[in-house]
Amino acid sequence: MKKSHIIAIVIIAIAVAAILSTVADSSTYASFSVAAEHPKKVYHVVGKLNKEKPQEYNPQVDANLFSFYLVDMDGKERKVLLNKTKPQDFERSEQIVLIGKMAGDEFHASDVLMKCPSKYNNPKEDMKAGVKS
């Protein structure tokens, strides 16, 4: 066997390992109920903000704690705690992706990603701002 063959085998093995690590390190998009079954695992939960329920952020008391209610894709609602400041324009988000784990009845999010209508094409929203009333 030539050196180049040995090297080729080693390289392919490492490349396969790299691809497997993508799967191993990845998270899963899940619902609250799935996250509740594995409270130690980090999940991505996609859902919508419940604008009826209170969002609590009292920076004077705790600048790094923001809580709100999210309804996941299955329609299940949970209280969410975020250990950060309240994100900018939170109310305007159309869809929210939480990254974190379930802790009892609450979801502890270490990060939120928001999809805001304005950052994407939504002329209806834009027209309200763009047309003289």
Place this chain on the structure above:
Amino acid sequence: MQPDIQYIGEHLFWGKAGNLLIIVAFVASLVSAVSYAFLLRTNDISWKNLARKAFAVHTFSIIGIFCLLFYLILNQRLEYYYVWEHSNSIMPLKYILSCFWEGQEGSFLLWMFWHSILSWIIIWKSGEWEAGVMAVISMVQVFLVSMIIGVVVFGHKFGSNPFVLLRDHPDFANFPFIKMPDYLSQLKDGRGLNPLLQNYWMTIHPPTLFLGFASTVIPFAFAVAGLLRKRYTEWITPALPWTFFGVMILGTGILMGAAWAYESLSFGGFWAWDPVENASLVPWMTLVGAAHVMLVFKHKKTSVLSSYLLSILTFILILYSTFLTRSGILGNTSVHAFTDLGMTGHLLIYMAFFSIVPIVLLVKNYKQISSSQDEHLSSREFWMFIGMLILLIGAIQVTSTTSIPVWNKIFHANIAPPPNPIEHYNSWQIPVAIFVCLLIGIGQFLRYKKSEGKVVLKKILPAFIASLLVTVWASFFLGDYRVHYYGLLFASVFAILANLDFILRVLNGKMEHSGASVAHIGIGMILLGALISNSKQQVISQNVKNVNLGKDFPNQENIFIEQKTDTLPMGEYFVTYKGKERKGVNVIYTIEYFTRNKTTGLKEKAFELHPIVQTNDRMGNVSEPSTQRFLTRDIYTHITFAEQDNSDNENSTGEYQPAKTHTVAVGDTFMTSNSFVILEGLSNDINRSEFGMNDSDVAVGAKLRIEDMKQDIYHALPVFVIKNLHVFSKESKVDELGLKFSFTQIDPSTGKIELTVNEKKSNKHEFIIMKAIVFPGINILWMGCILMMVGSIMAIRKRIARK
């Protein structure tokens, strides 16, 4: 049929001219591609003339389109959708260019523009290679122009046209006002540029990055031309300087993006392994590999196959990166991908065409290309080859994780990106960087073909020992540090010192031969700077007042500062929030940093920082950090939360702020700005004579227990009264806390009551919440960038001169 409407105030000439030029550019590139293909076959000089003329027409059309679109944006012609979508009148003039390439169409134009400019250097300089290379590049241009052509063929729309009128755009077609002749006068303004892009880096980062993208087409075109002409190895030498040019420009473009992220994005750092960043890093890694195996060919006449593979792969990866960022497939996973313009299929065809054609050619000519020579273990080419493979593994890993949304589409899976992407990528890329650094250090001392092991060892020994000493010395103050960080620390220092040693001892300081060494020192410094600033970054804004949520859920990274009253310790500093000032769309905050004088013990002002919140009603406010730069470290500060002025508050009169309403049941708690309030119970035991009430009237009191931050307890008893069918509330005040409670409603069905709270205006203190991070050693990284550029220019100049 729609009746013709005479619209008022439109300037349609420019758009028509633009559309005409797009068609001309498309046809001209097609003519050029075909003519160059015939020239390649027949060697008939008349084809050459036609091809060049067609390409000249193409180039002028592209420049014309560029100027027209620029003119429209500059003059705010809102009848054009692109102008409306990406610009507005309040935006400073200096960001006009950023508007131009904010959209897909503008950035495609930029890319085509660079292709045409680079092509003229090819036509001018590359002699016999012109036909083959230009046939490929012209074909690439055909596809690129088709991305902005915007015509409908068989019910499919091809491309997105930058000159589409607002009233023709599908998003607007259903608005009644758009049918009015004077619709233009009803349009107030454009949507405006995304506030994130309103930064000076955004005027130079995209052109540089796209020049880098454009330069990767040249080694690709040379490789394909080599296959077409069956001149299997001769293409490598003329393509080599271009490949290094691409390495330099693309590398610079990526680092400019990092500088933009560091200065104006608030994720806190210069690299976040964002999919869009990755998409341009991966082709750079394979391009570096291509450049080095081509270098091996130049000296040893081997590595032909890998030169082909990497040159072709790099361009395919550029197309893949275009696909990832422009098809909308990244969706939730990236902050700065383009929006989907329905080009996915089109982009896939583009990618497939330029992947399949070269691969088929390669397979057909495989016998002539492959070599079975085995390199000696001690040769320079062997280790360059290994280095290329390591880069390739790095590229595969980054691509694999970045492509998670693609895997989900293909396999109908539902996996999400790693929750901690930086950890995930670093666990692979740090070992890659370690190996690359070691090879960079040793490489120069190895000879092509075969080296004497002992001689090499002796030569690298000084740098090796010095790096070991540096690492041991550093370990004293780095303390608890992970093993692979130490590995990279040693390897990057070794890469720097070994190359420095090479310049001084082997080249005797002769700078004209030291381009490669200088560039390699630059790479070593970039990695060293990235390592130190990332691994030793420290969030100094530790908030201690917080409710502790436990170790698993730390919440202390942002500090709360009240204006004028607080002086808070933060690392070795003390900070105060002095005030804010509004300038146009920007709110500029002033943060003062103090240090304690060691001899007097008094606090002395060290510096002031001015982080900004850019207000944008439509796209949301954006926080821009401010950084104090020192030689050895940066203090990075940004506002994570600040209440923006609410005009209602300012206008309301009296000593109280507007009321807040709470609906509560007995036992519930709610918060005010300075206390917790518990509804302990309801009471009928009210002094009714105070109100002069009858027996049929109602009076209920809400017993409130109020606990402030010092845990002092206060009580309040607002009363709900119905007297002669009139409802009113008797207020109850807690003056110590500046609170006023009213009891406004009872819901008998749920037992819940409604309380309103007014707080005194003096309760409201202007405050900000901010985050401050110390980045040590980041200047090593920026200096490395400059050295990498300078070294590359030196090396390319020497290569061209040698020819």
